[in-house]
Amino acid sequence: MKSLIPDFILDAWMSVWGLLPPLMQYLVETTFWILVVMISVILTVAFTTYFERKVIGYMQGRIGPNRVGPLGLGQPFADVIKLLIKEVIVPQKSNRFLFIVAPLLTLTPALATWAVVPLSDTFVIADIDAGLLYVLSLTSVGVYGVILAGWATNSKYAFLGAMRSAAQIVAYEIAMGFALVGVLMAGGSLNLGVITEAQAGGFSQWFILPLLPLFFVYLISGVAETNRAPFDVAEGESEIVAGFHVEYSGVAFALFFLGEYANIILISALTSIFFLGGYLSPFEGWTFLGEGQLLSFLREPSLAWLCAKICFFIFVFFWLRATFPRYRYDQIMRLGWKVFIPVTILWIVVEGVMAWMRVGPWENLAG
Amino acid sequence: MFHAILFYLFAAVLVGAALGVIFSRNPVHGVMFLVLAFFQSAVLWLLIEAEFLAIVLVLVYVGAVMVLFLFVVMMLDINVEEVSGAFTRYLPLGVLIAVLMVTELIQIIWFRSAGELTGAGFAATPEGYSNTKALGSVLYTEHVYSFEIAAVILLLAIVAAITLTMRKRPGLKQQDISAQVAVRAVDRIRIVKMDAEKPDAGDQS
Numbered sequence: 001m002k003s004l005i006p007d008f009i010l011d012a013w014m015s016v017w018g019l020l021p022p023l024m025q026y027l028v029e030t031t032f033w034i035l036v037v038m039i040s041v042i043l044t045v046a047f048t049t050y051f052e053r054k055v056i057g058y059m060q061g062r063i064g065p066n067r068v069g070p071l072g073l074g075q076p077f078a079d080v081i082k083l084l085i086k087e088v089i090v091p092q093k094s095n096r097f098l099f100i101v102a103p104l105l106t107l108t109p110a111l112a113t114w115a116v117v118p119l120s121d122t123f124v125i126a127d128i129d130a131g132l133l134y135v136l137s138l139t140s141v142g143v144y145g146v147i148l149a150g151w152a153t154n155s156k157y158a159f160l161g162a163m164r165s166a167a168q169i170v171a172y173e174i175a176m177g178f179a180l181v182g183v184l185m186a187g188g189s190l191n192l193g194v195i196t197e198a199q200a201g202g203f204s205q206w207f208i209l210p211l212l213p214l215f216f217v218y219l220i221s222g223v224a225e226t227n228r229a230p231f232d233v234a235e236g237e238s239e240i241v242a243g244f245h246v247e248y249s250g251v252a253f254a255l256f257f258l259g260e261y262a263n264i265i266l267i268s269a270l271t272s273i274f275f276l277g278g279y280l281s282p283f284e285g286w287t288f289l290g291e292g293q294l295l296s297f298l299r300e301p302s303l304a305w306l307c308a309k310i311c312f313f314i315f316v317f318f319w320l321r322a323t324f325p326r327y328r329y330d331q332i333m334r335l336g337w338k339v340f341i342p343v344t345i346l347w348i349v350v351e352g353v354m355a356w357m358r359v360g361p362w363e364n365l366a367g
Numbered sequence: 368m369f370h371a372i373l374f375y376l377f378a379a380v381l382v383g384a385a386l387g388v389i390f391s392r393n394p395v396h397g398v399m400f401l402v403l404a405f406f407q408s409a410v411l412w413l414l415i416e417a418e419f420l421a422i423v424l425v426l427v428y429v430g431a432v433m434v435l436f437l438f439v440v441m442m443l444d445i446n447v448e449e450v451s452g453a454f455t456r457y458l459p460l461g462v463l464i465a466v467l468m469v470t471e472l473i474q475i476i477w478f479r480s481a482g483e484l485t486g487a488g489f490a491a492t493p494e495g496y497s498n499t500k501a502l503g504s505v506l507y508t509e510h511v512y513s514f515e516i517a518a519v520i521l522l523l524a525i526v527a528a529i530t531l532t533m534r535k536r537p538g539l540k541q542q543d544i545s546a547q548v549a550v551r552a553v554d555r556i557r558i559v560k561m562d563a564e565k566p567d568a569g570d571q572s
Contacts, residue, residue: 140430
């Protein structure tokens, strides 16, 4: 660090920094970290699209993108540039303002939720007590972008897509919320950092074991919430062309795209935090393996573990997309209302019994 | 100071959004203004450190209630002229309610400022105090019966709403889901073995 930046610049910076009022220092620092997290998420989104095309390509016996740059790694940037220089067409009979605002409304909640996500044991932008509620409320706000896009386009296909998406998201949000009730019962807090710390002690302590049904409900509801295959009836190419974003082009479409993939990464991150111990290591406390530098790094909680878990869940998303045919709409509704919600309620009761008997994560419960 | 600036900023947007709800001619715009108003009031609650209430306001009203509102408003193709006619018709009632609310608010502020709270403002909560935890512990211990009764009343409302829409009509076709799931390929297709038809040798002429 010191070698990169000359000392006099560093000194000047420190003296200027000291002059700033504390509130200003706080603002500058927070803005800096917000930018760091946001840019990382957006870059991850870029490579997630590449990852998706490669994964699906190999699953279907194709090669996937391999022309731009080495191994086709330049493909996402080529796509971005293509979308940026395309014309944004606003349909004449559409509602101009809402048409433009809708893509922003899908992207903003997906990015804003990262504020409470603990990325490592020391780093979280906003360490708030009601973190889990904040996550729930922001994911529920994300539906507005889709509904408004469908309505503002003033087209039958887009409107049908929006209606389907709205009903679907509202249904699966309830199952998701109930699954999180189970998580907060086990974690004993609404703070995501505290929930992660409650799973400390290696793989056997992760919530995925006592909360296995809730884990599946949460993950599948997450797929449904992000409108991904096999729940992508809101887009349903075979029936309603492209659903709610049928009239979007250029940058506006790119924003929808960005929002969708940011949501995928977010759901993956949240699933890892709620059920797989977030930044914690699965080998925590396995000292019998030896004392090498790499081995002790593997036992430490770190950002690398969170990234590995996120990558795994992103892969699961693409795996599902390449494997399953699209659900029929009435089957989606049935799964959400008549299967998932009863399962979660039942498991909350089971958890109550487990807490009462002091087993699993409730072993050391006080009082 | 900084707090006050934020308060007046968000309060101004809140009042503007509330006016937008009434005066926008398009019902969808009205609903979106209402969403904005909910967000602004959530921010105002955050400013007085009531973070649980603020987040729950967004979760329940913005995330669930208003989505269904928007759903219904979009489905009904409401005539804009009729809506503006309704505005003048309901104006006296609206003014009456507004006057009542303003009187009550003024009374509260009046009595408060007459008491010991003059100029004190809100006391900042101590470090480590969790709004959510405090609300939960009060709600589930002291007020557990009223809480349960409220829950039962809500459940009753849900059951009532569902029963209202449940009516048997003649000729109604219903899916039998378990039959659909239990179906096997054997039930639907029959594989028939038959000899291949050979073109007749004498038919070539």
